[in-house]
Amino acid sequence: MAEILEARHISKNYGGVRALKDVTFTAYRGQVNVLVGENGAGKSTLMKILSGSEQPTSGEIVLEGETVQLGSPRAAQALGIGIIHQELSLFPNLSIAENLFAGRELRKGGRFVDAAGQRRRAREVLERLGQDRLDPDTLVGDLPIGQQQLVEIGRVLLEDVRVLIMDEPTSALSNHEVDVLFEVMGDLRRDDVTVIYISHKLDEFRRIGDWVTVFRDGRLVAHESMSKTDTGWIVRQMVGRDPDSLYVRNSSPVGDVLLEVRGLTVPGTVAVDDVSLSVRAGEVVGIYGLMGAGRTELMETLMGMRRATAGEVFVRGEKEPKSTVQARMAAGLALVPEDRQRDGLVQTMTVRDNILLATIAKLTRGGLLAGPAEQRTARDKVSELAIKIPGLGALVTALSGGNQQKVVLARALLTEPIVLLLDEPTRGVDVGAKSQIAGLMAELAARGFGVLFISSELAEVMAMADRVLVMARGRITAEFTAENVTEEALVTASASESALEASA
């Protein structure tokens, strides 16, 4: 088992924050080396250092036995280290071939782009990626996200790559697309390419990984051959304790039906198809499913942001005739969206203004804002949810992910909802905040709220929900209670319709 790339005693400081603490990491030649860890554990920082876009504060990097300086992404590329970032960096308005060669176009006569040559090489690369049916002239914007990901990989393959770093490449892919990606990774491994693979998805990386390395709080805490590990071991390493103790289980008595949905249908690229569900007082209901299953669209429709073509929504037994955000908010629904930056926060505003955004109109005297009331209301919520802030007047962007999430939650709670809709409430927040948010959800249920939340993490949804609904292709494909839910059943149900697509 030959080492190809080694990072020795790497530390990295950002201002006063130590992102990496004396990390020594080894990647083995021709293997898939998986890196796992919670957000902020330091794995992305290490990858930035290995790909040349950040410099370590101390430590050295050894490539095939020689100490190397990776002063820039270009320098790393020259040594055969390529990286594929989580966010795609493609030009949707250009063709596949043009994307593959963007910034390093093949030349003809030293001056003109050799379009034919690029097309030929592009075809070779697509073939290597198992996409020989794709026309290199297709616009990248017209491709599904999975194939775009492959184009991104193709860009790296064009260089003579020895080490390929992939940062959560499957987060936006369908199951079928993940299968294709894994086949490609298998091929790369046979071609003696070393893959460093960062992922959150336990069930996925266990299929493809040869080695697993676990990060926690800027340290490397475990390094093991995949075959010697199991899921429980990995989770324990990641969180530093037993996964079940992380989440607080709701155990409040269940009351009346607060939210009932019948036959809700929303057309669109990601559709909601004939969904019926109910949430009772004191109940925490989880929706598990893959990205693109229609979960977010369901939530947005419930909140009045999208218009249903069929179906009915009842809150506390009353039919909701108007589907506007204002009407649904007045009825007692509140949504904490999945993408905080895009849908939740107003980045240009302060913590206070963000917290009060939905209810500001109530805090007036004679038409003008009542400053002291604003201050008091915001301060109360901050202490209630234990939000860590430098001050109510600070810009909301100065907060960490978990605290930003709590700001959005505080805003939702101020609208005095009876059913709280949470779309991936723990996404992108650290372990501590995750556990706090889980605790809050249980507490809210205990106070008589109904809670409906979305999660893509098996462990989380199993540990937190009283009932789990599984969504796939816009439909509810299964329902489990906390007692009878299993990982396997969830995965199967979530893939039930995607599988159809794969064979089609």
Place this chain on the structure above:
Amino acid sequence: MTDTDVAAPAPTAAAPQPEESRTALKRAALLLLRGRTLVVLVVLVIIFSSISSEYLTQSNLILMTKHVAINAILAIGVTFVILTGGIDLSVGSIAGLSSMVAGGLLFKGLNVPGGTVFFSVAVVILIGIVVGALVGAVNGLLITRFKVAPFIATLGMLYVARGAAQLHSNGGTYPDLAGTEARGNTGFSFIGVDSLLGIPVAVWIMVVVAAVAIVVTTRTPFGKHIFAVGGNERAAVLSGIRVNRVKIAVYVISGACAALAGLLLTSELGAAYPDTATTYELNAIAAAVLGGTALSGGRGTIIGTVMGAFVIGFLSDGLVLVGVSTFWQSVVKGAVIIFAVITEQAQQRLQSSLTRHTA
């Protein structure tokens, strides 16, 4: 928004970094950049008053402020729009249109079946402002209901409103707006020519408009909604803010402000002509940008915009006062605007570098 500005350095203050005297230096630079409009204004006054002794006299300051008033009122309206992330290119034309509508009503009255009616000056002014507000409402509806990009919708309106102004008199000028006692429509010169307590009425109007705008933007829910729509429209929707209403409202405000500015200009001139306020939209946008309003929306202050209008006005008048040629006036004005935007960028960078330390 003002309290945002004041409060923003708090994160750094709350988490002091030892060994970093550089942070203190950066913070001082940031303060200077934040107040750059004021700094530029002070520098201008110093330069011009050292060249001409007439610059820093009471009467000249009053005169320059009066010249500022028209652009400031236009710019305040435009600032509302820019804060929501939109743009209003039609304000100059709206000013021209309301000028012609008011001028026509004063000069030749309104033809109704059975004769010609003349309105009192107050009613004429009100009609002028309502016309501006209505054109603004059309802008708002185009943008919200028909999803036309603000740039395009208001660019179109720039031509439509200007054309309407020209059609109104078939291209001619209404030369005499003094009115007659018999018609009961005298006194239009009050808003543009007269003074109260030694200060031109136009300046008082600017002060009132600015004060109301400051209260609306900082002390009302509607104001917060404006900033939210400009800062993150999707988040605003999800917070139950009626985004379309907010947008229509800001274009109405912008149109009404533009109309008011057009009326002031017309009153001062004592004549209404269809080319009134041509290209003034650019001066108004420049004042807003100079005052720190971000064209991307969500960031800016009314006070900053007013300061921006002062810089542009004091600069233009100063150049005329010391006898600089028209060509150089253009060059200098453009350079100041570009400089302001560059410093705005520097401020943003510095600010984010300071906040990142504490995150």
Place this chain on the structure above:
Amino acid sequence: MKYLPSRRAFLAVGAATVMALAACGGGDDEGGSSSGGASAPAASKLVVIITPSPDNVFFKAEQDAAAAQAKSLGYETLVLSHDDDPTKQSQQFDTAISRKAAAIILDNAGADASVTAIQRAKDADIPTFLIDREINKTGVAVAQIVSNNAQGAGLGGQEFAKLMENKGEYAELLGKPTDTNAGVRSKGYHGILDQFPDLKMVAQQSANWDQAEALQKTQTILQAHPNIKGIIAGNDTMALGAYAAVQASNKKDIVVVGFDGSPDVVSSIQKKAIKATVLQPASKIAQMAVDQADAYLKAGGKTDQPEKQSIDCVLVNADNAATVKDFAVAGS
């Protein structure tokens, strides 16, 4: 969110706006559009009249006089405005060519920028008769009939000097710097004014022919030079703006002189406000151009007039203001 009620609201507001505009607009609706038929036969009787924006009463008078004269001679007319944009003017020439106009009467958008368009018309056998402004090339247009700006400015300068009693500080408002007439007039003024050593120009600014800009610049100039006794402006709209500033400053004895002879200034002179202006015989020039075009067409493409024709301007002051109508002094 975006269906029926909103559309109704839009229509309501839209309709309200239209009504407001229409209600306030009232009156004349003839506009400056075509009165000719949709198609012009080979032996065209269409005269195309192209001028700057009729916003300015001067160009309006020019347009009206040319159109009226052409109609009385039995022609159809197409009246267009290039708004001082040579590109727009060029497109309007294309329109004239494609409609096979018999002749073009043009107050052009630029001494150099207009030449190619006129040449294009000539190549299509359409004669162009220039009025008011010259171009920097001969042999392209059939006639260039302009008022004698230099002579007129001389008249204006003399009257201004007389009103100033040959001494004291004055300011000059220039027209748009890119317009030849702005330069010609300023030169004409100074040809006279510079002969008086006691007449001192203390400020010179361009107000781009614009009334509001003239107002604000004059206010600032008066601020800088409180002893100013007179303001001489390159045209009448600027003179009106300057006079508004003079009035506001309570220095009503300041002499203001303009150029053009527009009705507003003429009536101001009658009220002893603005002191004098120089009348350009706009209507007369326009009529002459149409007459010559008619003669040229009837003679089968010949003219007995020289290409460059210069028509003298007339001074208008308190003595003769009452006799001025539509850019013409009775008896001149």
